[in-house]
Amino acid sequence: MNERFPETPIEIGLAAAIVAVEGDAPQILVGHADGDDDGLPYGSFDPLAHQTLEIALRAFVADQSGLSLGYVEQLYTFADRGRHDRPNDGAPHVVSIGYLALTRVSAKAEERPKTAAFRPWYRFFPWEDWRGGRPAILDRDILPRLNNWASDRAAEKAETRARPLSRLERLRFCFGADAGSWDEEKVLDRYELLYEAGLVFEAGRDGRIGSTGPETARRFGEPMRHDHRRILATAMGRLRAKLKYRPVVFELMPASFTLTALQSTVEAISGRHLHKQNFRRLVETTAMVEPTGSQTTTKGRPAALFRFRRDVLQERPAPGLRLGKRG
């Protein structure tokens, strides 16, 4: 474990989940090669070429897609053996570091090469969009199979890894026991449960036991190359969580926007509807925006335009949270 040079060479890969919101659809930047599944923008890291990981990431994204990233956040480092769905063939072992980046959809779409395009993220995770009510795919397809998987006590006992929770407990934890206990932040937990149960395409592709085959599995959202859907799930969960305690939505908004547009962006990301009046009050009391003075001119009553108040970054400790005051 402590020798200096492991025999397998190691390659560091950077994968970026680059998010933008167009109207009420969150979009994710993907590259598609002919006949292959979509994948996140991806580059390998050469420590000689770049001072830090983040600099390298910005550089190769600019290179590949012409996008200049604003907000960037490191998500997670994955190094599972076999995650690059090739057997041990002497190729370098790939450790991949996932990133979340936020950007605005550019007016000049022509700047982007044809190999990369924004696609709605709910295509990859159809069960995560609750804005139209509880998604039908849950009760029609997913939960019956998951219940089936969870009640297979024999298979459960045969599992190698010891687990603190039973299959049924994990199912309840991820997908909610009763109505109203759906936690929109558990995107990754749900994806990993589906993977384990062999219900996503990637599970079959990677040779997981219990897979029900690609024909069936492809219906549970569109697959991605490598483990990129896992990285996207991480990004979605993190972004949904972060919305609640940091003013990151504004990274996705244009310089001025209506409150309705702000709300529908938040709803698009968190995948659920919010109470209009309460949302407006929340925004108002946190003093995160200020009116620009101008208005929109669409049909219906014109809406006042607002801009983000950058001062809140200093004024409020952490716009959102609490644990109890000192006493």
Added chain:
Amino acid sequence: MNERFPETPIEIGLAAAIVAVEGDAPQILVGHADGDDDGLPYGSFDPLAHQTLEIALRAFVADQSGLSLGYVEQLYTFADRGRHDRPNDGAPHVVSIGYLALTRVSAKAEERPKTAAFRPWYRFFPWEDWRGGRPAILDRDILPRLNNWASDRAAEKAETRARPLSRLERLRFCFGADAGSWDEEKVLDRYELLYEAGLVFEAGRDGRIGSTGPETARRFGEPMRHDHRRILATAMGRLRAKLKYRPVVFELMPASFTLTALQSTVEAISGRHLHKQNFRRLVETTAMVEPTGSQTTTKGRPAALFRFRRDVLQERPAPGLRLGKRG
């Protein structure tokens, strides 16, 4: 950027911030070589030997210190060039992945080798402990120098990296503008500001410009090897944040405990005092604990003993937070 084999070999290092709480002092496991600064338990990752990063981490910690880890969470991956305080000497480039682990202080301390021991974490971050009121070191040593650093407009303009916030704004953001705006989660931001200002020992050691020299800098908390103090800062911040929305405290508690002990553990980690009645009500309404029936026998009135209710993991979506209900 996209060639498969970069010339510099890459080594993956794992560093673990292993936390336990003894009485009212949070402890961190460190190894100390003679004459050298303390460092976190550290091992390099060989993909052939271990299936996943976490498995590798558990293995080498068990190997080095005899500890069997419970809760483990990945924190962050650092790959800054020069972070291992050696010049470019042909040695492999080290990418280090920081982990947070929680454990209980074992009764059998003899199991641990002499090269590793628990030490109070506030020795490394004396300005983070507000339980005895505002730490004197802040107004006596830190803030005067930071204000000095922040008002050096010439140096600020000469900085290479473009920054969205000015030095003064960042100072306010990290250390609070007025009383009451101290955010105990910003441990990492504060450490990095001090590093940039040359006020921690590591800054001088790594050859940062603006360093005030080791004699002065050593007073701002004890240094650690490599960038381990940065990893510890990340761990402290993450743990302080996580306390508020996940029941992780119980990983640090014995099987049964008094409410006072629970409160003082939370206080030890978050570095501030809490209102007793409100804390008890909070614990009660979240139904996270249940009485065991027995009591303590110390001096003073005996306290009822409680245990953690593991069911809450399934019952409540995420014990703590909110964003507003569906509407």
Added chain:
DNA sequence: GTAATAGTGTCTTTCAGACAGTATGAC
């Protein structure tokens, strides 16, 4: 006028924060 979207006013319930109290043991 209608359709469509924007933006209040105010009521109720819940809960965080704080006051000051009482209870039960050792001595």
Added chain:
DNA sequence: GTCATACTGTCTGAAAGACACTATTAC
């Protein structure tokens, strides 16, 4: 009794949640 620590009852004010209502445009 005193000292020390454990525990509780209740007030207040601020939000969260939800009700219905008014406002301003295009047609």
